[in-house]
Amino acid sequence: MQMATSWTIDGAKDALAAKKISARELAAxxxxxxxxxxxxxxxxxxxxxxxxxxxTDRIDALVAEGKPLPPLAGVPVAIKDVISTRGIKTTCGSxxxxxxxxxxxxxxxxxxEAAGAVILGKTNCDEFAMGSSNENSAYGPxxxxxxxxxxxxxxxxxxxxxxxxxxxVASLGTDTGGSIRQPGSFCGIPAMMGxxxxxxxxxxxxxxxxxxxxxxxxxxxxxxxxxLQAIAGRDPHDSTSTxxxxxxxxxxxxxxxxxxxxxxxxxxxxxxxxxxxRKKVEAGIEVFKKLGCQLVEIRxxxxxxxxxxxxxIATAEASSNLARYDGVRYGLRVDDDSLLAMYRKTRGAxxxxxxxxxxxxxxxxxxxxxxxxxxxKGQKVRALIAQDFRDAFTKVDAILTxxxxxxxxxxxxxxxxxxxxxxxxIYTVTGxxxxxxxxxxxxxxxxxxxxxxxxxxxxxxxxxxxxxxxxAFEQAGGAAV
Amino acid sequence: xxxxxxxxxxVAELAYLxxxxxxxxxxxxxxxxxxxxxxKLNELDTAKVEPMAQVLSDDQTADATLRxxxxxxxxxxxxxxxxxxxxEPPYFRVPKVIER
Numbered sequence: 001m002q003m004a005t006s007w008t009i010d011g012a013k014d015a016l017a018a019k020k021i022s023a024r025e026l027a028a029x030x031x032x033x034x035x036x037x038x039x040x041x042x043x044x045x046x047x048x049x050x051x052x053x054x055x056t057d058r059i060d061a062l063v064a065e066g067k068p069l070p071p072l073a074g075v076p077v078a079i080k081d082v083i084s085t086r087g088i089k090t091t092c093g094s095x096x097x098x099x100x101x102x103x104x105x106x107x108x109x110x111x112x113e114a115a116g117a118v119i120l121g122k123t124n125c126d127e128f129a130m131g132s133s134n135e136n137s138a139y140g141p142x143x144x145x146x147x148x149x150x151x152x153x154x155x156x157x158x159x160x161x162x163x164x165x166x167x168x169v170a171s172l173g174t175d176t177g178g179s180i181r182q183p184g185s186f187c188g189i190p191a192m193m194g195x196x197x198x199x200x201x202x203x204x205x206x207x208x209x210x211x212x213x214x215x216x217x218x219x220x221x222x223x224x225x226x227x228l229q230a231i232a233g234r235d236p237h238d239s240t241s242t243x244x245x246x247x248x249x250x251x252x253x254x255x256x257x258x259x260x261x262x263x264x265x266x267x268x269x270x271x272x273x274x275x276x277x278r279k280k281v282e283a284g285i286e287v288f289k290k291l292g293c294q295l296v297e298i299r300x301x302x303x304x305x306x307x308x309x310x311x312x313i314a315t316a317e318a319s320s321n322l323a324r325y326d327g328v329r330y331g332l333r334v335d336d337d338s339l340l341a342m343y344r345k346t347r348g349a350x351x352x353x354x355x356x357x358x359x360x361x362x363x364x365x366x367x368x369x370x371x372x373x374x375x376x377k378g379q380k381v382r383a384l385i386a387q388d389f390r391d392a393f394t395k396v397d398a399i400l401t402x403x404x405x406x407x408x409x410x411x412x413x414x415x416x417x418x419x420x421x422x423x424x425x426i427y428t429v430t431g432x433x434x435x436x437x438x439x440x441x442x443x444x445x446x447x448x449x450x451x452x453x454x455x456x457x458x459x460x461x462x463x464x465x466x467x468x469x470x471x472a473f474e475q476a477g478g479a480a481v
Numbered sequence: 482x483x484x485x486x487x488x489x490x491x492v493a494e495l496a497y498l499x500x501x502x503x504x505x506x507x508x509x510x511x512x513x514x515x516x517x518x519x520x521k522l523n524e525l526d527t528a529k530v531e532p533m534a535q536v537l538s539d540d541q542t543a544d545a546t547l548r549x550x551x552x553x554x555x556x557x558x559x560x561x562x563x564x565x566x567x568x569e570p571p572y573f574r575v576p577k578v579i580e581r
Binding site: 100309343 | 484497498504511521525531534548575
């Protein structure tokens with residue numbers, strides 16, 4: 001598929017300020033393209049032209065009055081459908097919320113709009129963000145815009161696909177075990193998860209609260225930094241959002257990375273990695289070497305236990321968070337004369353296969369007699385995985401790994417085996433469990449066709465360094481290795 | 482075998498989740514395989530490890546002081562009820578729960 005006109009955030013803002021285009025015209029240009037392409041991609045679930053129009057009117061009025069423009073003035077963006085948008089249907093990719101209209105905005109959405117962004121619509125995703133291929137959406141899979149017989153990754157597949165296909169300048173996704181970074185990698189665009197606590201989760205419909213994070217997709221690293229800047233920071237509505245000050249994420253972009261120490265963990269380059277991915281990631285690491293970075297081989301000995309740990313903790317938290325869908329206050333209800341039967345039928349009919357599987361597993365690991373063996377054990381190993389990262393960051397400034405062990409796979413290729421699907425998250429879940437920030441940046445294409453992502457982890461609240469490295473890599477031609 | 486058919490039935494009951502016969506057997510087999518895989522955690526001696534109950538370390542935590550106990554208006558009741566499956570403003574209606 002041909003890549004569409006590539007607008008960037010600054011490009012859009014400059015064009016508006018110079019009156020080369022109005023915010024309304026820019027949004028219309030995107031909606032035209034969406035109408036042409038979305039029926040093939042299935043990346044948007046709901047469009048919000050009225051809300052977009054109110055915002056473009058506001059921005060165009062600022063331009064007309066010659067007032068200063070906010071940092072995201074007129075920038076068309078898309079929001080993953082697990083993030084609440086007041087008055088706009090938010091389904092979480094689930095039948096159980098097929099008519100749900102939130103009465104409030106997520107803080108990240110509110111902040112994007114306050115910064116001038118124009119919300120075009122809501123993007124498709126795996127049901128309740130549970131999946132690695134977007135094939136668990138109740139509304140059908142998203143196609144990879146670079147290779148339509150392949151998956152866009154998941155769970156934020158729609159948010160990745162709309163940016164890659166030129167149907168939004170940037171988007172928000174959510175990452176619990178890799179759900180931003182892996183689709184970013186599969187769709188060939190940069191995608192970032194900030195530190196746990198950096199972006200408010202208020203209004204993010206919960207999957208696993210100790211892991212869930214909201215973060216940006218864009219066509220370039222600088223735009224990723226700009227979006228993160230707009231949404232980061234303390235929010236009284238989320239007690240886990242930190243009071244740590246938000247630095248200027250663009251301040252270090254373009255500064256030399258020479259002399260920085262980058263850890264290459266042996267455990268991320270073992271068996272199970274596709275040979276094509278390995279070749280590209282090794283070439284990517286060479287780029288950093290040429291930039292003058294010092295490469296340090298490190299060990300992160302508990303990496304191999306991360307998937308097992310993740311699928312205990314994430315499913316346990318999910319089983320608890322998803323208890324709220326009971327047919328009483330919102331969403332689907334399947335009637336019955338008895339309240340308990342109504343709960344059971346509603347949940348049995350409303351949830352899809354992967355969600356039910358995780359509720360059963362999560363309830364099991366928390367249940368009497370199994371809590372110590374599974375949940376408590378998982379929390380202890382989580383502590384060891386976090387310690388691996390702390391130890392590593394005493395030796396290095398950042399860590400380089402592949403984002404995914406495999407390139408985008410074919411639609412339907414992995415749906416029959418949940419464990420194999422889970423193992424696709426092997427390089428991303430570690431950072432999720434540890435709470436550290438991570439970005440995936442494009443790192444070449446296998447046979448010029450299938451995108452590969454390079455992942456950069458930084459220490460907690462080390463977003464500035466992660467972005468600086470990702471930008472340096474992009475500027476040095478990393479996307480074409 | 483890590484998980485039996487009875488275990489899945491018990492857990493589905495705890496989670497208020499109707500499962501069909503086919504789902505029951507499918508989930509049992511798949512979860513059995515997943516639990517088998519998860520068993521690898523027993524290779525690690527964690528007797529002396531503190532469980533990680535929260536992500537942020539003490540120096541990174543959010544504002545540790547409790548917020549003031551203030552009543553703030555929250556005018557969403559009408560919007561919320563509008564989209565409820567069976568609203569009877571200002572209530573949600575549910576099947577009868579108390580037998581006389």
